[in-house]
Amino acid sequence: MKILTSILLSLAAAAMPATAALGAVTAPLPAAAGGAPETTVSPAATASDAAQANAPGADAAPGYANDPFRLKPVDGVGQPTPGGIDFQPQVTDNGAYAYWMSNSILLPLITVISLLVLGLLLWVMFRYRAAANPVPSKTSHNTFIEILWTLIPVFILLAIAYPSLSLLAAQYKPAPKDAVTIKVTGYQWYWGYEYPDNGIPEIISKMLPPEEAAKMGEPRQLAVDNRMVVPVGKTVKLLITGSDVIHSFAVPALWTKLDAVPGRLNETTFKINKPGVYYGQCSELCGVDHGFMPIAVEALPQAQFDAWVARQGGHRAGAKDLAKPDVPAETAPSGEAAATAVGDDHANNSGERAAPATAQ
Numbered sequence: 001m002k003i004l005t006s007i008l009l010s011l012a013a014a015a016m017p018a019t020a021a022l023g024a025v026t027a028p029l030p031a032a033a034g035g036a037p038e039t040t041v042s043p044a045a046t047a048s049d050a051a052q053a054n055a056p057g058a059d060a061a062p063g064y065a066n067d068p069f070r071l072k073p074v075d076g077v078g079q080p081t082p083g084g085i086d087f088q089p090q091v092t093d094n095g096a097y098a099y100w101m102s103n104s105i106l107l108p109l110i111t112v113i114s115l116l117v118l119g120l121l122l123w124v125m126f127r128y129r130a131a132a133n134p135v136p137s138k139t140s141h142n143t144f145i146e147i148l149w150t151l152i153p154v155f156i157l158l159a160i161a162y163p164s165l166s167l168l169a170a171q172y173k174p175a176p177k178d179a180v181t182i183k184v185t186g187y188q189w190y191w192g193y194e195y196p197d198n199g200i201p202e203i204i205s206k207m208l209p210p211e212e213a214a215k216m217g218e219p220r221q222l223a224v225d226n227r228m229v230v231p232v233g234k235t236v237k238l239l240i241t242g243s244d245v246i247h248s249f250a251v252p253a254l255w256t257k258l259d260a261v262p263g264r265l266n267e268t269t270f271k272i273n274k275p276g277v278y279y280g281q282c283s284e285l286c287g288v289d290h291g292f293m294p295i296a297v298e299a300l301p302q303a304q305f306d307a308w309v310a311r312q313g314g315h316r317a318g319a320k321d322l323a324k325p326d327v328p329a330e331t332a333p334s335g336e337a338a339a340t341a342v343g344d345d346h347a348n349n350s351g352e353r354a355a356p357a358t359a360q
């Protein structure tokens with residue numbers, strides 16, 4: 001037995017340096033497919049690595065830094081607050097309704113039910129303990145009480161079902177015709193936003209390095225270079241997909257969260273009531289930089305949104321349809337002329353938009 005113990009001890013001693021080394025320095029993980037940067041355990045290091053790897057063309061001055069129109073975020077709105085335990089302030093009707101339902105109906109209800117059950121348990125434990133109640137009752141049925149404890153929960157559930165189902169229906173309400181359509185694509189590890197109705201090709205959106213975010217007065221690990229810009233007071237229809245693995249598009253202040261699944265187009269809508277910047281994050285574990293692909297939605301009044309669309313070289317939704325000749329194909333202008341027109345339309349903004357991401 002002694003021999004066995006000493007062998008075990010010496011084995012442990014031999015293993016110690018290796019274990020210590022593993023604890024002190026970080027083990028480089030094998031590079032993921034596509035050549036992810038070497039990963040360390042320290043979140044800060046990973047963040048800056050990821051940000052550097054993701055940063056758009058290092059030599060070119062970043063467009064976002066010189067953008068006079070870029071909206072400043074407001075503390076406590078559209079972003080988490082330190083120590084916060086409540087939902088973020090909601091800026092959509094569905095979000096406000098859900099917030100009301102959660103904090104004015106469900107929370108009081110579960111508090112009352114929990115306290116009632118706790119009170120009943122305590123009462124039973126003390127009043128009917130063996131010392132206080134040596135001869136237990138032989139009662140096995142009480143029809144009146146049984147009807148009560150069946151019907152009361154049924155009525156409570158029915159009362160909750162009505163607002164719950166109407167919220168569900170509101171969330172799945174199809175987008176109206178004049179909705180602004182944005183195709184959202186989740187990539188490892190950034191987002192792409194395309195405005196098909198406005199003729200704006202995909203805009204790549206990547207996290208700002210922490211020091212850049214600080215310089216811009218934006219929250220760390222939530223700020224991005226190119227935001228998703230949307231109009232206020234108009235329904236936005238998102239067509240969400242993934243290009244590699246499953247991501248999830250989630251913005252708490254907009255009450256919006258939907259998976260981005262490769263090979264599938266998921267649809268959701270929201271209508272923002274207040275101009276502002278609303279941050280979110282990928283909410284489906286999607287790989288090593290899952291924590292570094294934030295979302296920033298900038299909601300602008302319609303006129304400013306139109307101006308933004310123009311700066312991107314896009315056009316009003318429907319303008320393309322108006323320009324489209326309303327005549328049979330034979331008498332339509334030649335394809336070449338149409339192609340040139342579209343080309344011109346898109347040429348003047350190429351400098352403003354971030355270059356598409358190179359292979360990661």
Ligand SMILES: [Cu+2]
Pocket residue numbers: 186187189246247248282283284285286290293
């Ligand atoms: Cu993701």
